[in-house]
Amino acid sequence: QVQLVESGGGVVQPGGSLRLSCAASGFTFSSYGMHWVRQAPGKGLEWVAFIRYDGSNKYYADSVKGRFTISRDNSKNTLYLQMNSLRAEDTAVYYCAKDGTYSSSWPSLMDVWGKGTTVTVSS
Amino acid sequence: EIVLTQSPGTLSLSPGERATLSCRASQSVSSSYLAWYQQKPGQAPRLLIYGASSRATGIPDRFSGSGSGTDFTLTISRLEPEDFAVYYCQQYGSSPQLTFGGGTKVEIK
Numbered sequence: 085q086v087q088l089v090e091s092g093g094g095v096v097q098p099g100g101s102l103r104l105s106c107a108a109s110g111f112t113f114s115s116y117g118m119h120w121v122r123q124a125p126g127k128g129l130e131w132v133a134f135i136r137y138d139g140s141n142k143y144y145a146d147s148v149k150g151r152f153t154i155s156r157d158n159s160k161n162t163l164y165l166q167m168n169s170l171r172a173e174d175t176a177v178y179y180c181a182k183d184g185t186y187s188s189s190w191p192s193l194m195d196v197w198g199k200g201t202t203v204t205v206s207s
Numbered sequence: 208e209i210v211l212t213q214s215p216g217t218l219s220l221s222p223g224e225r226a227t228l229s230c231r232a233s234q235s236v237s238s239s240y241l242a243w244y245q246q247k248p249g250q251a252p253r254l255l256i257y258g259a260s261s262r263a264t265g266i267p268d269r270f271s272g273s274g275s276g277t278d279f280t281l282t283i284s285r286l287e288p289e290d291f292a293v294y295y296c297q298q299y300g301s302s303p304q305l306t307f308g309g310g311t312k313v314e315i316k
Binding site: 119121128129130131134143144145146179184190191192193194195197198199200 | 208240242244246250251252253254257263295297299300303304305306307308309310
């Protein structure tokens, strides 16, 4: 079955870095764009970033642009999120999600979600 | 950036009742590219509706979506116990920067 499993979350000090991973299985990973979406404690959903199926196009929310980098390794069926210059407001559960449109160059809807990994930015 | 405003913030209803959730966009949503998600406590969101009115795979037909332009609605015809959750709308297609609404919590009255 289609599955996404995030890892790499933890506690990090403000200004620090963290890299999240998302292992995908059950579908042709290299044919779909992928997203990161986050949810701060007790808050709503916030889209973070999207990467095209082949990695050639990337889009970011203004709140993370210049600090976060989304990437993928299609040979390993894995999505990444490199997070630098972390701030307290980056504290959240981070979900990876599969884009619902085959071979799309443009972010659309999210039809499969992982269970999430928790990032806490605190001194 | 398209801002999505969901109302009401909380809806208190009993099982068997009809739920009507609203999502209003700050500008027209291209080609009705509007999705709805359900999220239960401690779980990841689940896609319910895409393209404003198409049900995702495995979603019961008591869930329906409608609307176009700037006004969209999610209707749950008869609430089942498992439907009490938070619902989010999300727009796509108008900008590469996706946005979600703030959510509507459907709680048991």
